[in-house]
Amino acid sequence: MISHNRHAPECGVSESIGFMLILTLVIVGIGMVTLYGYPLLMKQQVSADEQIMEKNMIVLQNDIKSLAYKTVPYKETSLKIGGGTLGVYNASSTPAISTITLYNADTSEVYVQEFHPGDLRYESENAQEDISLQNGAVLKRPRLNTGSVMIAEPRWFYDSTSNTMVINLISINSTTFMSREGIGTVQMALGESSYQYVPLDGDEVVVEYAPDPNADYSTAWNNYFVNSLNMEKVGTSTYRLPFDSSRKATLAIKKYDVFIKSL
Amino acid sequence: MARLNDDAQWIVLMGFIVSFSLFFLAILINQSTVVGQTTAEAVSEFPKNDIRGVREVIIASESITDTTEKERVQREIKILSLSRQNAAVDFSAKSSTTHTYIDIHYNNGVAAYNETYTTS
Numbered sequence: 001m002i003s004h005n006r007h008a009p010e011c012g013v014s015e016s017i018g019f020m021l022i023l024t025l026v027i028v029g030i031g032m033v034t035l036y037g038y039p040l041l042m043k044q045q046v047s048a049d050e051q052i053m054e055k056n057m058i059v060l061q062n063d064i065k066s067l068a069y070k071t072v073p074y075k076e077t078s079l080k081i082g083g084g085t086l087g088v089y090n091a092s093s094t095p096a097i098s099t100i101t102l103y104n105a106d107t108s109e110v111y112v113q114e115f116h117p118g119d120l121r122y123e124s125e126n127a128q129e130d131i132s133l134q135n136g137a138v139l140k141r142p143r144l145n146t147g148s149v150m151i152a153e154p155r156w157f158y159d160s161t162s163n164t165m166v167i168n169l170i171s172i173n174s175t176t177f178m179s180r181e182g183i184g185t186v187q188m189a190l191g192e193s194s195y196q197y198v199p200l201d202g203d204e205v206v207v208e209y210a211p212d213p214n215a216d217y218s219t220a221w222n223n224y225f226v227n228s229l230n231m232e233k234v235g236t237s238t239y240r241l242p243f244d245s246s247r248k249a250t251l252a253i254k255k256y257d258v259f260i261k262s263l
Numbered sequence: 264m265a266r267l268n269d270d271a272q273w274i275v276l277m278g279f280i281v282s283f284s285l286f287f288l289a290i291l292i293n294q295s296t297v298v299g300q301t302t303a304e305a306v307s308e309f310p311k312n313d314i315r316g317v318r319e320v321i322i323a324s325e326s327i328t329d330t331t332e333k334e335r336v337q338r339e340i341k342i343l344s345l346s347r348q349n350a351a352v353d354f355s356a357k358s359s360t361t362h363t364y365i366d367i368h369y370n371n372g373v374a375a376y377n378e379t380y381t382t383s
Contacts, residue, residue: 069349155349157372162353166345166372195346252345 046126049083053122056081057131057138058152060120060186064136067190068170068256069155078185084124086186087179088260091118091171097134098212098221100169102253105204105240111196111253114210118172120186120260121215130215136170137224139217148220153228158242164250165241167207173259180263191257198251205241205251206234308373313348321354321367322380344369 056079063075089097097119102112117135124130128143136154141147158165173191207225211218218237225231231239243249320340327333337354344352350371357364362381369376 155372157351157370159351159353159368159370159375161368161370162341162351164345164351164353166349166351168349197342197345250341250345250351252351254346254349 046083046124050124050127050129050131052080052082053084053086053124053131054138054140054151057120057122057133060133060188061136061138061152063186063188064133064170064258065155067188067258068136068168068193068254071190073190075188076185078183080183081122081181083126084122085179085181086120086122086184086263088172088174088177088263089119089121090174090177090260091116092173093118093177095212095214096210097215098217099210100135101208101210102167103206103208104200105206107203111198111205111251112169112255115169115255116171117169119212119215120172132215132217133172134217136168137220139220141215141217141220146216146219148217150220150224153224156229158229160244162250163244163247164252165205165243166252167254169253169255171255171257173257174261178260178263184263186263187261189259189261191259193254193256195255196251196253198253200243200249200251202245202247202249203243204245205243206238207231207241208235208238210237310348310350310369310371310374313344313350313371314369314374314376317344317348317350317352317369318367318378318380321352322365322382325356325363325365325382 056077059077059079063077066072067075091097096114096116099114099116100112101110101114103110120133122131123143130141130143131151132139132141137150138152140149140151154168154170156165156167209218209221209225211221222233225239226233230242232242234240241251317340321337324333324336324340327336340354341352344350348371350369352370353368355366357366362383365380365382367376367378367380
């Protein structure tokens with residue numbers, strides 16, 4: 001209670017200097033936020049848009065899975081496309097959106113000749129990245145650099161017990177080139193599908209992947225073929241299927257045609 | 264100078280707790296869509312009916328007495344399951360004096376199922 005009796009020295013205390021100090025702090029604060037905080041927020045928005053689109057693409061991939069493997073005739077998904085555009089490059093667009101060729105290396109019999117998968121592609125304006133739904137897989141690549149990653153894998157599989165490889169080829173088609181920005185509904189329908197059953201007897205089957213020079217996803221597909229499916233890389237873009245050559249093998253090739261009615 | 268009154272420090276503490284919990288909630292919400300998607304997919308994509316169907320047919324095919332007929336039916340089962348259900352199916356039977364054991368294998372790329380069925 002001593003302090004009550006004694007006054008603190010207040011000789012240097014000035015209201016205007018205090019006001020100036022606080023005002024400066026406020027203005028510097030606002031300045032810092034606009035200078036550093038705002039661009040950071042914008043960057044966050046761009047990456048949020050991208051993440052949302054990645055999820056949207058996985059949803060669309062599930063729609064395609066339902067169409068192809070569960071023979072659901074029609075699917076519809078509403079989604080928001082922010083910070084870029086979603087476009088359909090159909091299977092007949094030129095230059096071709098990557099091609100897949102499957103052939104027997106021993107008899108040189110061709111099972112699939114230059115299959116065109118088409119592409120449902122999100123092109124981000126701000127992030128300079130592309131996310132593609134191609135041949136049943138979701139892929140991502142930077143537009144100005146090389147390299148790409150696979151976000152969700154297609155359903156190709158090798159069953160070692162029965163020595164069977166199942167290859168699902170999904171082509172995306174539309175009547176014209178379509179694209180959309182903002183909120184839209186993607187309507188998809190199942191078109192024709194075909195099935196090929198190839199019994200093999202120790203033959204070497206090779207898959208060849210030729211990328212689109214404008215949208216090169218070869219790194220992602222290479223990693224998928226080599227790491228996930230245990231294929232052996234035999235050429236620059238050719239891979240040997242992981243069959244056990246000592247036993248009888250089966251190759252099943254299924255082709256599905258998914259028709260994008262509208263975006 | 265007045266003595267520092269620190270009775271209301273809990274307000275500041277609560278502020279911290281609330282803001283940190285909001286931060287973690289935001290992270291959780293960010294992850295939830297992905298997790299929900301994969302779990303839902305795992306449940307909806309498990310081919311229960313396909314496995315049941317193919318298993319029943321395989322067991323029934325073992326009781327066919329005509330050998331050529333049996334071979335043809337069993338080959339058809341494999342081809343049909345590949346074309347219709349997108350699944351690689353393999354099976355073989357061993358007979359002992361009293362029982363028949365059937366090894367059933369099913370794989371559709373998402374789920375694999377193995378069973379040794381014993382006839383009574």
